[in-house]
Amino acid sequence: MPKQNRSEQLDLLVDALIARPKTAPGKREPKASPKLQALARIAAELLDLPRQDFKDRLKSDLGRRTSMASKPVMKAETRQTATAYLTVRDAAAAIEFYKKAFGATEVMRLVGPGTKIGHAEIRIGNSKIYLSDEFPDFGSVAPQRPGGSPVKMDIVVDDVDALTARAIAAGAKEVRAIQDQFYGMRTGQVADPFGYVWNVSTVLEELTGEEMQKRYDDLVKQGAFTQPQQKPDEKRAPRAVRPIPEGFHTLTPYLAVNGAARLIDFLKEGFGAVEKFRVNRPGSELVMHAEMRMGDSVLELADASDEFGARLLGNILHVHDVDAVYKRALEAGATSRFAPIEQSYGDLEAAVKDPAGNYWNITEIRKTDHRTDDTRTILPYLNLAGAAEFVEFTKRAFGAKEVSMFQAPDGKVIHARLRIGDSILALGEAHGESALILGALHMYVPNVEDVYAAAVREGIKVLRPLRDEPYGDRAAVLQDAFGNWWFPSTHIKDVQF
Amino acid sequence: MKAPAQDAGERGLVEAAQKDPTRFAELYENNFARVYAYVSRRVNNREEAQDLTAEVFHQALANLGRFEWRGVPFAAWLVRIAANAIADRWKLVAREHGNPISGELSSKEISPEEIHHHARLFRLVDTLPAEQRRVIEMRFAQEKSISEIAKEIGRTEGAVKQLQFRGLESLRSQLHVSSRKSTARKSAGRMGRLNA
Numbered sequence: 001m002p003k004q005n006r007s008e009q010l011d012l013l014v015d016a017l018i019a020r021p022k023t024a025p026g027k028r029e030p031k032a033s034p035k036l037q038a039l040a041r042i043a044a045e046l047l048d049l050p051r052q053d054f055k056d057r058l059k060s061d062l063g064r065r066t067s068m069a070s071k072p073v074m075k076a077e078t079r080q081t082a083t084a085y086l087t088v089r090d091a092a093a094a095i096e097f098y099k100k101a102f103g104a105t106e107v108m109r110l111v112g113p114g115t116k117i118g119h120a121e122i123r124i125g126n127s128k129i130y131l132s133d134e135f136p137d138f139g140s141v142a143p144q145r146p147g148g149s150p151v152k153m154d155i156v157v158d159d160v161d162a163l164t165a166r167a168i169a170a171g172a173k174e175v176r177a178i179q180d181q182f183y184g185m186r187t188g189q190v191a192d193p194f195g196y197v198w199n200v201s202t203v204l205e206e207l208t209g210e211e212m213q214k215r216y217d218d219l220v221k222q223g224a225f226t227q228p229q230q231k232p233d234e235k236r237a238p239r240a241v242r243p244i245p246e247g248f249h250t251l252t253p254y255l256a257v258n259g260a261a262r263l264i265d266f267l268k269e270g271f272g273a274v275e276k277f278r279v280n281r282p283g284s285e286l287v288m289h290a291e292m293r294m295g296d297s298v299l300e301l302a303d304a305s306d307e308f309g310a311r312l313l314g315n316i317l318h319v320h321d322v323d324a325v326y327k328r329a330l331e332a333g334a335t336s337r338f339a340p341i342e343q344s345y346g347d348l349e350a351a352v353k354d355p356a357g358n359y360w361n362i363t364e365i366r367k368t369d370h371r372t373d374d375t376r377t378i379l380p381y382l383n384l385a386g387a388a389e390f391v392e393f394t395k396r397a398f399g400a401k402e403v404s405m406f407q408a409p410d411g412k413v414i415h416a417r418l419r420i421g422d423s424i425l426a427l428g429e430a431h432g433e434s435a436l437i438l439g440a441l442h443m444y445v446p447n448v449e450d451v452y453a454a455a456v457r458e459g460i461k462v463l464r465p466l467r468d469e470p471y472g473d474r475a476a477v478l479q480d481a482f483g484n485w486w487f488p489s490t491h492i493k494d495v496q497f
Numbered sequence: 498m499k500a501p502a503q504d505a506g507e508r509g510l511v512e513a514a515q516k517d518p519t520r521f522a523e524l525y526e527n528n529f530a531r532v533y534a535y536v537s538r539r540v541n542n543r544e545e546a547q548d549l550t551a552e553v554f555h556q557a558l559a560n561l562g563r564f565e566w567r568g569v570p571f572a573a574w575l576v577r578i579a580a581n582a583i584a585d586r587w588k589l590v591a592r593e594h595g596n597p598i599s600g601e602l603s604s605k606e607i608s609p610e611e612i613h614h615h616a617r618l619f620r621l622v623d624t625l626p627a628e629q630r631r632v633i634e635m636r637f638a639q640e641k642s643i644s645e646i647a648k649e650i651g652r653t654e655g656a657v658k659q660l661q662f663r664g665l666e667s668l669r670s671q672l673h674v675s676s677r678k679s680t681a682r683k684s685a686g687r688m689g690r691l692n693a
Contacts, residue, residue, distance in 0.1 A: 006662060007655075007658040007661065007662035008658060010658070010662050011643060011662075014661065018637075039662070039666060042665050042668050042669050042672070043637070043665055045615065045618055046618070046622070046633065048537035048538065048546070049622060049633070049634070050529070050530075050537070050546075050547075050550075050619060050638060051543075051547075051638040054547050054550075055529055055533075058525075058529075058547075058550065058554060059525055059526075061555075062521060062522070062525060062554055063519075063522060065518075065555070065558060066518035066519045066521050066522070409623055
């Protein structure tokens, strides 16, 4: 019997099996040879075959639970006796803020009624803090009133300056500048957006109560607490610089191209980018550094140099009208990789190469779960050899968190999204049509020393060690084992050009 | 029968996951096929099988600390959780509909060999060549028609049927004759209609 016929016959049997529940009783089924019957028996058993997407989804659900469960939950014997309980308006936002500002980790939350948080527990260092949304009917009211909360929070850390900078970068306001205090600590005070004031300190010297009282008495004698501390002619301390410059997020793609000026024109015409800053190399038409604003994101670029040869980057560009942007990009000189189509995951997507050859996926998000609070106009993506290892590396080196992860059965990463600081990075395994696309990422952090140290500990290659740059950043140039460039930076002083 | 070395490996995994729940993923991977095989044999539709399988693993994760190693395979513990979950569900259904528990469903026994055979078949699917595997997955797990699959993978319908044939053929050749016997009853039941 020819094979073609057998496969046709087998499919008739399979069809009958699949349709079985709907088959009218008494309907004649096809007869088959013993061999085909044996195969059809296996087919019958396969009707129970689990769906791969179900298996993956359940795994990631369980993974989410275990990652929460594995956070240090206090055992009874180490549970702290007294704990602050903060009532805030928008507890979910407050938890996010405390994560960003003070490096808090979420221990648990109870949601409801509605989206309100009835109770949540976060951990800062070795301390737990409880918080909840407002429940005025039960006497829980947030401190949004004149004067704010009479209760202050107090944090003692190894580096008060770094934590204060981090908190201010996350949206806290300075209340009192950091100063060395008589009680042996260096202390500053910030107010969070939810109405609480936090003292932040580092211990300078361990003092006894007696020693402290003596110093305190001296200060009282000097009238330190009866007169305004600031004399009228004393100049106010200069406003602290933002460690992450205005408009920047944690990750900013940095394009090194041949023909930066042409690319700037394209970005303006094709994508409606706004040029914020450009400086040419001395005595040259070549661009040394330029910054373009696109929606809520910044893109940096420069002409390729000896140190940084041209490198093609990949970015996802989130737009509201993919057809219009695609058309405009082509008119401005982009080449099409594919015209707008509806992808299987529900989004409308087109792809182009800009005149310098960089990859742009122009995406109109249709499915709301693809849009999160940190979905920005530009989302850098990488196609790497060893994407799964890269994910683990970024977790260790940069504290990246997995936002989503789709893996092939062999473990290869099809598409993953990572959160680093307040930015998302997309990536997948390079294969076939998706060639290697390496990254060049400017990474603004409040504490570049720590980030640099952690990355070096993870064996990253240092192309340029950490140093103060003339443009006011403390920055380094690193290359990971996958070939990506990282430029971790903290802005330390404002420089006028 | 399991070799003692396998037991030791499984015991190590369970103890690791009890200390660090993020290690649960390995237990999940090792036991998913077995739990799903058991549950899918005892309930009538895919959604229910998925719900129950999810419930089993969530319960197992929540109660992992209570699992004590006494030489009973971890999978047997999972199957017991599944059996209880299924019994609970039927009780609930019976209460909601005011019916007595259906004797036919609740008394249905599945032998460990049958679970083993089924789980093995599911795992064998994972080892098929990529295209065969994809067709088998789409045809049986996703219940797609030949023409839908042909469109999606960009092959002719004839080619898809061939891939299905070859996939089933290689599954058959890899399945042990002995392990097939134990499930012949149920399969024969389904096939009985075909030859009626």
